[in-house]
Amino acid sequence: MIETTGIHKSFGKLKVLKGIDIKVSKGEVVTIVGPSGAGKTTLLQIIGTLMKQDEGFVRIADIDPSKLKEEKLATFRNKNIGFVFQFHHLLPEFTALENVYIPALIALKKKKEAASKARELLSYLGLSNRLQHKPAELSGGEQQRVAVARALINDPSVILADEPSGNLDSANKKELHELFFKLRDNFNQTFVIVTHDMELAEMSDRKIILADGLVINN
Numbered sequence: 001m002i003e004t005t006g007i008h009k010s011f012g013k014l015k016v017l018k019g020i021d022i023k024v025s026k027g028e029v030v031t032i033v034g035p036s037g038a039g040k041t042t043l044l045q046i047i048g049t050l051m052k053q054d055e056g057f058v059r060i061a062d063i064d065p066s067k068l069k070e071e072k073l074a075t076f077r078n079k080n081i082g083f084v085f086q087f088h089h090l091l092p093e094f095t096a097l098e099n100v101y102i103p104a105l106i107a108l109k110k111k112k113e114a115a116s117k118a119r120e121l122l123s124y125l126g127l128s129n130r131l132q133h134k135p136a137e138l139s140g141g142e143q144q145r146v147a148v149a150r151a152l153i154n155d156p157s158v159i160l161a162d163e164p165s166g167n168l169d170s171a172n173k174k175e176l177h178e179l180f181f182k183l184r185d186n187f188n189q190t191f192v193i194v195t196h197d198m199e200l201a202e203m204s205d206r207k208i209i210l211a212d213g214l215v216i217n218n
Contacts, residue, residue: 003059030191032195033208033210063076087167093134097132148176158191164195181203
């Protein structure tokens with residue numbers, strides 16, 4: 001599903017990644033852990049095609065994104081990769097329903113079809129009574145579930161999450177963590193999650209530990 005080979009990344013003279021080789025299989029929930037500055041988020045952004053590596057290769061669903069031109073790369077990202085961030089990044093002027101189906105519209109799906117899929121996802125995530133609420137009217141846990149629904153709308157090959165529960169209280173954190181495994185079990189969804197939360201890391205199928213830009217346990 002995902003494979004990185006010899007990934008290097010520097011910012012000026014600072015070498016952040018020094019040769020990263022990892023593999024993630026379909027249906028795995030994999031966490032990436034390590035101290036601050038280890039390169040976890042940089043690696044996740046490279047896997048998510050949001051940043052280019054200096055050296056090495058990434059393959060997602062048997063595709064090498066580096067060989068795609070910008071427009072095709074954006075289309076590939078939209079259809080194959082779902083993102084969940086710590087601070088939700090929901091658009092404040094749109095409802096929960098609209099926030100979820102916007103990526104489907106970008107993928108050129110018809111609005112009726114996109115809205116129907118968004119309703120199904122939000123209902124599955126226990127938000128059927130919050131469809132018309134804007135982000136400011138939702139709790140932190142509800143906002144993060146909207147973000148998860150948005151990540152799922154285009155049936156991506158993988159969901160990449162960066163500290164997804166870092167801004168949640170303990171009850172909402174536990175609910176979100178359980179949701180990831182429910183999605184894996186019910187839909188064979190693949191997750192790669194950067195986290196400092198060791199409870200989530202221990203729940204995961206596999207823990208990748210980074211330190212000083214290197215994988216020290218995979």
